[in-house]
Each structure stands twice: as C-alpha cells, then as structure tokens.
Amino acid sequence: MSSTLIKITDLIKSFPIGKGEFTALNKINLSFDKGEFTGLVGPSGSGKTTLLNIIGSLDIPTNGTATVLDKSVSTLSKKAAADLRNNHIGFIFQTYNLLPVYNVYENVELPLLLQNKSAKERKNMIMQSLEWVGLTDKIKSRPAQLSGGECQRVSIARAMVKEPEIVLADEPTANLDAKNSHHILQTMEKLNSELKTTFIFATHDEKVIQYLHRKISLDDGKVVADEQITK
DSSP states (O other): OOSEEEEEEEEEEEEEETTEEEEEEEEEEEEEETTOEEEEEOSTTSSHHHHHHHHTTSSOOSEEEEEETTEEGGGOOHHHHHHHHHHHEEEEETTOOOOTTSOHHHHHHHHHHTTTOOHHHHHHHHHHHHHHTTOGGGTTOOGGGSOHHHHHHHHHHHHHTTOOSEEEEESTTTTSOHHHHHHHHHHHHHHHHHHOOEEEEEEOOHHHHTTOSEEEEEETTEEEEEEEOOO
C-alpha cells in the first residue's frame, strides 16, 4: 500500500466576491505521506486555512482534485465526508472549541460517541489519550477551570483519541505563551514519532516552524517553496 495519504493536483479554490471572485488557492500540487510533521506557512490570507479545510473535507475544490485516504473530497456525499472526518481525521483549533458545560473526560469522549464503541472501550481510549497529554488528573475539570495550555492539551487529546491517520492543526499555538507552545509542540512531535500520525499545521508562528520536519510556504494562494528540514 502506498504511504501517500493525501494527493492534491491542480487545485484551485475561488470564492465569489461581489460580481467577481477571489482565488484563495491557485494551481496547488502537493502530496503528504504517512508520518509527516509538516507546516503550511505563510502570511494571513495566503490560503493556509482554506487548504487545511479542503484536506479535512470541510470544503471542496473549485477545480482540480484533493484525494484523502484514496477518497476524492469533491465526490463525497455529506455523510461520506463526515465519516472520513469522524474516523480518520483529528482537528486542533486555535480557539480550542471545547464545550464549557462538559468536563475534560466528556470533551475528549465526544468523537467516540460518533463511533460504535462500548463505554469500556471509550474509557480505555480516553484515559490513554489523556495520559499522552499529561492530564489524567484533570478528568473532572471543566474548561473554565483550566489554563489555556491545558485547554489546548485537552483539544489534542480529543483529536488523538480515535488514533486518526491525519491531524490538522490550525494555528494551534496562537493563544499560548512560549512555554505552553513548546509543551504542546513537544507533545505533538512525540505522538507523531510514536504513532506515525501525519500532522499538518497551518501557521505563521516561528515557534511552530522550528519543530517542523517539512515546511511548505504559501503566498497569494500559491506554493512558493517546499523544503524538508533535517533535524
């Protein structure tokens, strides 16, 4: 089986603006293999988040193709796209997106409720995931009782709990100080190494960039550089 999980070919994404249109992505050609730790890097408006959303099947190309785990994003029904996300892709957002009325355990459990898992299976998976991020002592805490760094670690646990092949992280350190940023990035790098999960970041944070193994630079909707970073 090919180690290529994502293949993007001649991808164009345009949005209507007034009587014209804005091209957010212009003829993108990229592929991502199993176990990559890669960043889409560039200024605000360069197309990073748009590309991440298409890889995550939250959006579709205007032209060209994005194939994720052998499935063409453009041809998926809403249900098939949801199944792809629920079973194979984890998401980490800069605003954490935790539900304030749920405690840590319940927030991490949410993706598993969409899968046919028993309560015992869910508990084992949740505790394993919280162990990865060092939060087993916080299972009964609600988000308001946690620091920003702890909230982001909960969101990593939630993204990783189903052991997805791909994790998409959109500016995951934007709301964190340097110490917490490094802790978060070291946690993700460890999970990448141990589980061979493919991580793709959208970022312009230098703290994230120094951890990347591959850096794809975007500007004005185009790939302007694609470089491997030797550690």
